[in-house]
Amino acid sequence: MAEHLPLTRRAMIAGLGCACCTGLFAGEALARISPAAMRPLIGPGYRPTDADERGMWQQYERVEQEIAGSNLLITDPQLVSYLSSIVSRVGGPAAQDLRIYLARVPEFNAFMAPTGFMVVFSGLLTRMRDEAQLSAVIAHEAGHFLRRHHIRRWRDVRRRTDLFAIFAMAAGVGGAGTGVYLGDAVRLAHVGTILTLAAYSRELEAEADAMGVRLMAETGYDPMAAPDVWRQMTQEIEASAEMRRRRPRRGYSLLASHPAPESRMADLRASADEVKTGGRAYDRGRERYLNALGGYRKTLIDDQVKLNDPGASLYIIRNLAADGWNGLLRYYEGETYRLRGRRGDRELAERSYAEAVRLADAPPEAWRAHGYALIRIGRREEGKAALSRYLALAPNAPDAAMVRFSIQQ
Template identity: 60%
Template sequence: MCARCFELDRRALLAGGGVLAASLATGTAQARVRPADMVPLIGPGFKPTDRDEMGLWQQMQRVEEEVAGSNLLIKDPALNRYLQDLIGQVGGPAAKDMRIYVARIPDFNAVMFPTGFTVIFSGLLLRMRNEAQLAGVIAHESGHFLRRHMIRMWRDMKRKSDLFAIGAMVAGVAGAGAGVNTGDITQLAQLGTILSLFKYNRVMEAEADAMGARLLAENGYPALEMANTWEQLIGEMNRSAKYRRKRRDRGYSLFATHPAPESRMADLRVSAAEVTVPGRTYDNRRAQYLAAIHDIRPMLLDDQIKLNDPGASQYVVEMLARDGWNGLLRFHEAEVWRLRNRPGDDLRAAQGYAVAVAFPDAPAEAWRWHGVALLKQGRTNEGRAALSRYLAVKPQAPDAPFIRQMIVAGR
């Protein structure tokens, strides 16, 4: 795993890498597209025959080779099988030709490239409350592919731009892809910046939303979860902006390009009603999703907390807890306050750790910080006991020698 993924300044990263979500995050529909009107323009085994599209595919195939070898990817076989199965369900008639990769970058981003491969950022996985929400994002991206939006934008750009500049841009895409192989996150950001030139217009975004809703419902998922995802993102945007005392939509990742995300959310609610068949049972498959990300969820939360955006992090934890609190969420709630370190936050964090360890699934680190907090309060015996519990749960912890010294010193 690349430690720099969360050590880099978030704003610097998102200035480039954030636009990698252009297909999901740019524009809102001025006139809603009906899901019933959306039909795929390609089928299984599609290969381009026009010269310009063949050239674009060759460049994108080179990019995929480099992305596939990047040390930024989360190479968890079980997780990747799960995601591949999911895109196979909601990818439409060309689903068998689609591939999916997860990059360990703690932001909400996803993009499908014109050859049918998708890159998802790990921060997106954290924010999904169930499988239906993730399937909705993937179905939306698949909609762009099935409606051939990328080549349509490419041709439109060629009509409006200097051919030399376009050639340089294509070379830049391949070069950025090559940079990904070095693990340099700034190169991935460069790739996102270049791809932002392909930003889909509002009609294309509306088409992808409508296609996504249709694909979701046809595969037994509640299409309303696409609108719920937007509601959650809007809530996070508002909380982050309030904490930073900034106006919404300015200087904040993917939301900076949204003129009116509420309108898009409203359109998705209408589309969900249209594709929902009365009497049919729909399943958000929450349990299956939590099982799929179980092993990496602590890492996802830890990466989010270390972004130094307490407003967003607090919202994300509270949003996930709408389905029920547990020790993992309570611990990371306390971590928000410990790392923020404003007056009174140490007490608030100490209370959070105490609550976290009352849950059977509390991570070992909760016992560590609970013990430290107790020692600071002069509750020596309780603090030593908590630290001993930490060592019992995680005997090979890197800080184990230091913790043992703390226990001895507290006698």
Template identity: 60%
Template sequence: MAGHCQSIDRRALLVGGGVAAASLATGVAQARIRPADMQPLIGPGFRPTDTDELGLWQQMARVEEEVSGSNLLIKDPALIGYLRDLIGTVGGPAAQDMRIYLARIPDFNAVMFPTGFAVVFSGLLLRMRNEAQLAGVIAHESGHFLRRHMIRSWRDTRRKSDIFAIGSMALGVAGAGAGIYTGDITQLAQLGTILSLFRYSREMEAEADAMGARLLAQNGYPAIEMANTWEQLIGEEDASARHRRKRRDRGHSLFATHPAPETRMADLKLAAADVTVPGRIYDSRRARYLQAIAPVRQMLLDDQVKLNDPGASEYLIQTLAKDGWNGLLRFYEAEVWRLRNRGGDALRAAQGYAVAVAYPDAPPDAWRWHGLSLIKAGRRAEGQAALTHYLALQPNAADAPFIRQLIS
């Protein structure tokens, strides 16, 4: 999420409860930006007329061409269609001009470009617990476009730097677009050139949050899910830092370009109170979201646990499991421990695989690792039975000849 009025009205205080007190404790400015004050600055079919903005749009056309042909993109037609429908729903008056791409990058982020195309990272999809949370991120990014933050930020950058060149940014995108994700996020450092171009001010981020909350509620989503998303991200960053015995890194990812996390979360709660209409029914549309990401959810979890960030991965899985455990989550919980490989982790992983296979939706690999763990523990007959079940589920697995030899 590259992205919060002059007073707090009575309904905000009533609906928000103790949020106002929390905002004071975390340092929210009293003159916060209210969703009602956020009007779109552009409409459908917008095209720039200023010379510098026309030049920026020409460069962005090259960038989008590179992005659209990138090997990093996930091109599942149904999933991309779902994302397009979503941005069409919460994109505001210029939604018809917006495009969206999904990049296989296991990190929490999304960015909207000046011409109206957005790139969503696959790691963001994994972290969303329902459609409302994802819609909130997309509505926030749409807010940047509708409020014309990109050109304002770019002009400010040009004023502050004599050496800034939009061409170098485009080349950086081209380099990133030519790559293939191999599990090492550092290989995508060039993509940071894009993100660093649009380091919005805190006021711009607050505007995008307020606009996003408004767009979310207008389309029947509970706007509080924007605050919930941010709370989850704070928790994940803290869990990762604790595991590494460090303090939360404000220079990483979204925290580098956004207001203080706790401050922003309090502002988002107030914005949700502003736009929530008493008596109206809001729907997070969780079932529809899970159906949409079902074809890629295992891949998303696999990419996450291979980042070698056990603290973040364990927290993330526990957070997703608040909506109910299943075989897939139990398997990847065990994978976190196996890959961490500290004292006692092998036993803990083995127990996790045993729990995973008790679920009807356990992935084939859960049976594989369950069988291997049983054999290692001296329970050969049970291990052979588990591996036989694995082969029944995955007869053409790459390791099938080895497994057949092991159980014969």
């Protein structure tokens, strides 16, 4: 199990701000690009021959070295192997050349480099309901690689600025704007700046959508998972803004460079219908996904809740619970209310804790929270029994001595 995040929310968001704040909802909607029109432009073992593309690859090879040395990476072999298996499945003809890194950052983000490496933020895994939804994001990013979007956009931007100079500046910009030392967050911000300065046009995004949906269907995933992902993200952003009484902001998520208006949802649904073959059963892979996350799911949800964005957290938890409530989700529902701290939230939290411990898979912490809640309302013996249950489930917990003292009082 990974340790708790070594970064404060302020530091993390500040450091990643320059990585992800390319939120341009520009231009009119394009005509939908048919998945049938999308063909991979590269095959296995591709290497560039043009001088400018070779230079771009050299820069991104240095970026990959920087990412590989970050202590924000989750390196659990089984989990990384699982992600790699999905890349191999939906990566198209060049799948063997693709690599994936998982960064422990609880935001919804992923990006693809032209040299074949992909970075997925852990917040993406937090939000996905099944393997098909995860494959939708990975296939979309693979679509950028297969359609050579990086060099197409790179050449366009090079006509207007010197990206090679920006490579040298990006890390300094990431740190100077915050006034704090961000360590690995700045390194990821540096990387993200490089990868997002040449944000894709709406046409290239539409191509990646069409290519991704095609890759999903060809490999047996339900392509309807693609519009589901973007719908969920739009609703999460709106839920977060509503609770904060602010206008929705999409500037620091994957939606910054991947806008998701209703027209795009309609295009994704139409493309999914187009690529489906009548009578074929398509895979969602929910159980495989949950099994692959295993104990990490608790860490992922914990990281999200500790961001103290209750609107987003409650939306995520309830969206995951659409497939069925469990003890873990109920417990973190209670934690979200507790951290929000509005009038009546303590009672809502205690109700969630009580519902959590009725479920067989409640985490030990739910019994602790429920026990203290019972003691608070005068049901001391029941509360002490719940705390004893917590100690039985987590005898080596950091607060075990304190809980034992509470029981003795």
